[in-house]
Amino acid sequence: MPSAATITRLLGQGLDYVAVARRLGISPGTAYLIRTGVPADGGDTVAGARRELLLSHSQSLVQPNSHNPTxxxxxxxxxxxxxxxxxQMQAAAWETR
Known part of the structure; x- marks a missing residue:
């Protein structure tokens, strides 16, 4: 499991949580949790100095975009x-012609 220091270093290199997570083989929400100690879904309250570490829209890290082809x-x-x-399917196909 990567450390908070590793994630912070990668973020400092200009990567976002999605890119960091991809590089480390974990989910973006897990990367956020490791770095901040707070679930990305907002399931915890934060006060004091820790608030500056947190993203205001961290929920998007929990539910990645889905692809639903038609x-x-x-x-x-x-x-x-x-x-x-x-x-039976063949017979049904012939009946509709």
Whole structure:
């Protein structure tokens, strides 16, 4: 597990939490937690000098962007093979023509 000092050093080199996390093989939220001691989802309260370490929008480090394709070639190929091997599906396809 990387140390807070390592994460701070990488941030000081101009990397953001996402880039630091990628380099260290951990999630951005984990990198934030290691450096600050506070969960990125805001599940803890912070007071005093520690507040200056914290990002105001750290929630984005917990939920990375998702990718939801509307069509995936591998899935379509798999579905075609399944349908070709299913007599009921073949019959249904012929009925709709």
């Amino acid at each position: 069509e995936h070639a591998e899935v379509m190929t798999w579905l075609r093979h399944r349908a070709l091997g299913d007599p």
